[in-house]
Amino acid sequence: MSDDIHAADGRIIGARAQATRRKLLDATAKLxxxxxxxxxxVVDISREIGTSPATFYHYFNDVDEAILxxxxxxxxxxxxxxxxxxxxWTEADGLRRAGEFVDAYMTFWDTHHAVLRxxxxxxEEGDRHFRKVRTEAxxxxxxxxxxxxxxxxxxxxxxxSLDPFTTAAAVVAMCERLLGYQPEMAKRGSSxxxxxxxxxxxxxxxxxGHV
Amino acid sequence: MSDDIHAADGRIIGARAQATRRKLLDATAKLxxxxxxxxxxVVDISREIGTSPATFYHYFNDVDEAILxxxxxxxxxxxxxxxxxxxxWTEADGLRRAGEFVDAYMTFWDTHHAVLRxxxxxxEEGDRHFRKVRTEAxxxxxxxxxxxxxxxxxxxxxxxSLDPFTTAAAVVAMCERLLGYQPEMAKRGSSxxxxxxxxxxxxxxxxxGHV
DNA sequence: ACGGATTCTGACTGGCCGTCAGATTTTCGG
DNA sequence: CCGAAAATCTGACGGCCAGTCAGAATCCGT
Numbered sequence: 001m002s003d004d005i006h007a008a009d010g011r012i013i014g015a016r017a018q019a020t021r022r023k024l025l026d027a028t029a030k031l032x033x034x035x036x037x038x039x040x041x042v043v044d045i046s047r048e049i050g051t052s053p054a055t056f057y058h059y060f061n062d063v064d065e066a067i068l069x070x071x072x073x074x075x076x077x078x079x080x081x082x083x084x085x086x087x088x089w090t091e092a093d094g095l096r097r098a099g100e101f102v103d104a105y106m107t108f109w110d111t112h113h114a115v116l117r118x119x120x121x122x123x124e125e126g127d128r129h130f131r132k133v134r135t136e137a138x139x140x141x142x143x144x145x146x147x148x149x150x151x152x153x154x155x156x157x158x159x160x161s162l163d164p165f166t167t168a169a170a171v172v173a174m175c176e177r178l179l180g181y182q183p184e185m186a187k188r189g190s191s192x193x194x195x196x197x198x199x200x201x202x203x204x205x206x207x208x209g210h211v
Numbered sequence: 212m213s214d215d216i217h218a219a220d221g222r223i224i225g226a227r228a229q230a231t232r233r234k235l236l237d238a239t240a241k242l243x244x245x246x247x248x249x250x251x252x253v254v255d256i257s258r259e260i261g262t263s264p265a266t267f268y269h270y271f272n273d274v275d276e277a278i279l280x281x282x283x284x285x286x287x288x289x290x291x292x293x294x295x296x297x298x299x300w301t302e303a304d305g306l307r308r309a310g311e312f313v314d315a316y317m318t319f320w321d322t323h324h325a326v327l328r329x330x331x332x333x334x335e336e337g338d339r340h341f342r343k344v345r346t347e348a349x350x351x352x353x354x355x356x357x358x359x360x361x362x363x364x365x366x367x368x369x370x371x372s373l374d375p376f377t378t379a380a381a382v383v384a385m386c387e388r389l390l391g392y393q394p395e396m397a398k399r400g401s402s403x404x405x406x407x408x409x410x411x412x413x414x415x416x417x418x419x420g421h422v
Numbered sequence: 423a424c425g426g427a428t429t430c431t432g433a434c435t436g437g438c439c440g441t442c443a444g445a446t447t448t449t450c451g452g
Numbered sequence: 453c454c455g456a457a458a459a460t461c462t463g464a465c466g467g468c469c470a471g472t473c474a475g476a477a478t479c480c481g482t
Binding site: 225227252253254264265267268272273 | 468469470471472473478479
């Protein structure tokens with residue numbers, strides 16, 4: 001296996017082409033954030049970097065392929081979050097640690113929300129590639145979460161009817177979607193820090209069984 | 212205010228037209244489920260009921276308008292779920308009640324997932340109309356959930372650092388997204404009933420503070 | 423069965439997608 | 453520094469779909 005960067009036709013590309021490809025990815029991310037997937041046009045992406053649609057198709061077979069790569073890049077940024085999820089949260093420091101995780105997760109989400117939304121939509125609609133990327137990203141966190149939950153179940157702090165894998169998925173699910181609600185909740189009086197504190201309390205409770 | 216059904220130009224329509232409009236809505240829902248929003252074409256919707264694109268545009272200014280109406284219809288189906296969320300869950304019967312709520316929610320989700328996904332995407336991307344429909348739907352459940360959570364906080368079963376509104380949002384968030392993961396989790400060994408039981412346990416715990 | 427109102431559609435314009443042949447720029451041996 | 457080969461980029465085009473409109477088809481009351 002190789003980390004070489006390829007054009008759409010599979011050939012390895014040089015420095016200039018890599019720069020063009022990178023600019024196209026950045027432009028895709030920018031327009032995805034500004035306009036959303038439903039109004040994303042290849043013409044616009046190309047125009048954004050002063051080139052023609054044909055150039056885009058040199059590097060990607062279609063828009064999905066570019067977004068998929070952005071989603072993989074997002075997964076890279078998600079990896080450091082695992083550091084916050086090591087077993088051993090205590091009743092005394094667990095809430096603080098949960099808060100630190102939530103802070104890191106919120107920053108991650110702010111950076112990548114546009115791409116992650118599309119990743120999740122396409123995954124839910126059954127696209128194989130997007131499913132794979134999403135699963136890989138989720139398993140990063142879920143592996144750690146599962147260990148912590150198992151620990152809690154073993155220690156009798158958590159009910160045996162909690163399936164560790166499913167519970168881990170539920171925690172990730174809660175994080176993801178609650179942040180999607182954020183702008184609306186702000187209008188109804190829930191500030192970012194309220195969301196942060198509540199989310200931290202919930203995660204702390206679910207994972208450790210402490211109240 | 213009136214419940215009359217209008218064409219795209221605002222005129223009230225008769226019985227035949229209402230039937231056509233209904234067929235268009237059903238076809239839209241069907242194709243949305245089968246192909247997803249990104250491949251949804253007005254030509255296909257029209258062809259599905261053996262008519263021309265022009266007919267579609269008689270009744271809806273664009274595809275969004277049709278989906279928005281489907282989303283409103285989904286909200287109607289969500290209303291009965293509130294019955295499951297009345298305060299007074301006890302340590303003895305709470306888990307069973309939570310399970311009944313989850314069952315009802317899963318059925319609701321199965322019926323409307325394709326439309327709800329698009330509703331959520333458009334809402335998250337900032338569309339005013341979809342935001343409104345989503346908020347209204349969520350508030351249905353959240354109003355009841357908030358009451359139950361307040362009760363728990365007042366009784367000292369839940370920590371004061373839980374903001375009732377945000378916690379209610381978190382519960383709804385968890386339900387929504389976890390069901391989006393369902394097909395993938397099935398592949399990894401989490402059956403529908405495992406998800407059901409875990410979700411019920413979590414909701415019971417979050418709402419009542421009992422373990 | 424006639425006339426007006428309602429409902430439906432053929433046909434068209436304009437715009438974006440995705441392709442390809444060839445133009446432009448870079449690289450490199452000599 | 454030159455010229456040719458390789459790498460990169462793009463103008464222009466066919467095809468498909470969105471959305472519009474004038475007028476055709478159907479329905480309904482009398």
